[in-house]
Amino acid sequence: FNTHINLHTHQRLSTELNYQTPTSDEKSCPFTSTLTQLKGQNEDQNLVSTQAISPSGPSFLEALFGIGLAGSPWEYMLQMTKNDKYTGIVPVNLSFLGVYNFLLTPEAVRAATVEEANILPRRFSVSLFEQLELDRGIVYEQGERHKRNKRLCIPSFEQGKSMESFVQATKVELDELSESLKKKDKIDLYAEMRRSALNVVLDVSFGLGSERQDKEAGISTFEKADELSATIAEYLERIVALANEIPPLWQIAPRLSGNYVRVTDVLLPNLRSLVAEVISKRRIDTLNQDGGRNKADLLGVLVEQGLDDFDIRSILFDVVIAGSDTTASTTTASVYILHLPENKEWLEKARKEAEETNCGRDIPLDQLRSAMPVCVGIAREVLRLYPPVPFVGRTATERGSLLDGQYPVEVGDTFCFSPWFLGRNQKEWGPDADKFNPQRWIDDSVNGGAPNSFSWLPFGAGARGCLGTRLGLTEVVLGISRLVRDFEFDFETKGDLPVKYDLTLNLDDVMKCNISKR
Ligand code: HEM
Numbered sequence: 001f002n003t004h005i006n007l008h009t010h011q012r013l014s015t016e017l018n019y020q021t022p023t024s025d026e027k028s029c030p031f032t033s034t035l036t037q038l039k040g041q042n043e044d045q046n047l048v049s050t051q052a053i054s055p056s057g058p059s060f061l062e063a064l065f066g067i068g069l070a071g072s073p074w075e076y077m078l079q080m081t082k083n084d085k086y087t088g089i090v091p092v093n094l095s096f097l098g099v100y101n102f103l104l105t106p107e108a109v110r111a112a113t114v115e116e117a118n119i120l121p122r123r124f125s126v127s128l129f130e131q132l133e134l135d136r137g138i139v140y141e142q143g144e145r146h147k148r149n150k151r152l153c154i155p156s157f158e159q160g161k162s163m164e165s166f167v168q169a170t171k172v173e174l175d176e177l178s179e180s181l182k183k184k185d186k187i188d189l190y191a192e193m194r195r196s197a198l199n200v201v202l203d204v205s206f207g208l209g210s211e212r213q214d215k216e217a218g219i220s221t222f223e224k225a226d227e228l229s230a231t232i233a234e235y236l237e238r239i240v241a242l243a244n245e246i247p248p249l250w251q252i253a254p255r256l257s258g259n260y261v262r263v264t265d266v267l268l269p270n271l272r273s274l275v276a277e278v279i280s281k282r283r284i285d286t287l288n289q290d291g292g293r294n295k296a297d298l299l300g301v302l303v304e305q306g307l308d309d310f311d312i313r314s315i316l317f318d319v320v321i322a323g324s325d326t327t328a329s330t331t332t333a334s335v336y337i338l339h340l341p342e343n344k345e346w347l348e349k350a351r352k353e354a355e356e357t358n359c360g361r362d363i364p365l366d367q368l369r370s371a372m373p374v375c376v377g378i379a380r381e382v383l384r385l386y387p388p389v390p391f392v393g394r395t396a397t398e399r400g401s402l403l404d405g406q407y408p409v410e411v412g413d414t415f416c417f418s419p420w421f422l423g424r425n426q427k428e429w430g431p432d433a434d435k436f437n438p439q440r441w442i443d444d445s446v447n448g449g450a451p452n453s454f455s456w457l458p459f460g461a462g463a464r465g466c467l468g469t470r471l472g473l474t475e476v477v478l479g480i481s482r483l484v485r486d487f488e489f490d491f492e493t494k495g496d497l498p499v500k501y502d503l504t505l506n507l508d509d510v511m512k513c514n515i516s517k518r
Contacts, residue, residue: 057091074418103417106454111402113462119400124393137318165296169203190511193328201323207297326388329505331479354485377438387419387458388504428455490514
């Protein structure tokens with residue numbers, strides 16, 4: 001029992017995993033700018049500094065059994081705050097696993113991610129990622145390199161032209177998905193959505209989708225595009241499997257781990273050489289001004305900036321890893337939840353909206369939010385209750401303090417917040433916090449009825465917030481709309497969404513369904 005808890009706790013705490021997003025001006029909406037992420041200031045007037053800082057946390061045994069019984073650190077956070085037992089920032093001592101300071105109020109999260117982001121700039125990382133050199137792009141990169149890499153990518157996710165082209169890639173992908181699903185009657189929706197989300201992010205990063213379109217248009221293409229996507233797809237599968245190994249063979253005896261051997265001996269070398277070929281082709285195309293048009297993908301931006309192959313590969317891999325399963329699980333979970341009998345009314349509303357807006361097909365990005373309030377509300381509500389990344393950590397690189405000097409910070413201290421906990425905290429969301437109710441977002445499109453914007457953080461916050469917030473949310477909204485308009489789903493699984501977290505929310509094998517065309 002103890003071993004189970006230890007391994008799981010350690011793994012979950014330490015793989016808090018990647019991604020993030022919202023920004024200092026999260027107050028507005030995730031469809032808005034992410035550029036402020038790197039600036040680290042916040043104008044949210046609703047947040048007031050808390051006075052009640054708990055001086056000490058639970059004992060080691062209390063924390064260990066608490067987490068074990070609750071099922072996860074984030075569920076334990078909910079229990080810690082019941083009856084006001086703990087609040088603010090609470091140190092949770094897990095003995096040899098380390099001390100984790102739990103951020104239990106939106107004010108504390110804001111302090112750690114925005115106000116004092118300069119002393120807490122590091123993402124808590126696992127040695128697996130270092131071992132596989134997965135810490136050299138954006139997600140696990142630190143310091144100036146992180147800033148540079150992210151700064152290079154942010155404009156693509158902000159500026160009209162490239163974001164419009166990413167959204168266009170999403171729409172094209174949804175056309176293809178819909179056509180292929182019309183020929184099937186039994187599917188695994190999560191597997192389908194993973195493939196589809198991967199295609200979008202491959203287009204955004206390597207321009208592979210546009211290569212496909214180029215081919216159709218008779219323009220010169222990267223011939224191994226299919227091989228590259230298949231290799232990346234397998235690589236993603238294996239990384240998730242590796243991170244979930246119990247016991248972690250990759251750490252104890254790597255050569256005994258089939259996943260580790262496959263990744264290091266076959267997949268990574270293949271990927272390196274395939275990616276080198278894509279980059280080299282793009283460099284030549286750029287020099288020759290070939291390709292027929294100016295590519296809007298990240299590869300084009302990074303080549304233009306003169307980055308070397310290693311840096312380009314590291315950044316693009318991160319974007320692919322961070323941007324595929326997150327959107328796939330959110331879209332899948334949304335469709336599942338809408339098909340629960342108690343949510344029939346929302347399914348009907350989403351269908352009506354989809355029919356009236358042609359699934360957002362011709363609506364410009366900046367009007368999606370107001371044109372599709374129902375699907376936006378559904379997406380934000382699913383992200384509140386089932387955030388793909390349930391736990392996020394920041395580690396201090398400098399001494400300082402949080403919350404007006406009330407909580408000291410030493411170098412190496414780790415502070416954790418949980419989008420899952422924040423989204424379900426009754427103190428913020430009221431007695432019906434657990435209820436799926438998209439109406440919250442129709443009534444209050446900024447905060448969904450919560451007192452402030454730091455209660456809804458599925459995309460994280462501050463300088464390390466998610467790069468793909470706007471794209472991710474847009475993909476989910478368009479995906480929900482398209483799927484519910486075109487199909488009827490009958491899931492084998494019944495009742496509440498079965499929730500299992502590994503690196504992210506994992507819906508493997510529980511989303512099998514019959515599908516019929518509407
Ligand atoms: C529903 C979809 C998504 C969700 C829920 C999500 C969630 C997150 C979260 C929670 C973080 C960590 C935030 C933090 O530490 O404060 C993150 C970081 C990140 N995400 Fe996302 N993400 C999504 C989609 C995407 C997409 C589509 C992309 C790119 C195409 C992307 C790229 C990234 C990157 C590069 C980071 C690391 C940022 C950094 O460390 O500075 N994400 N995401």
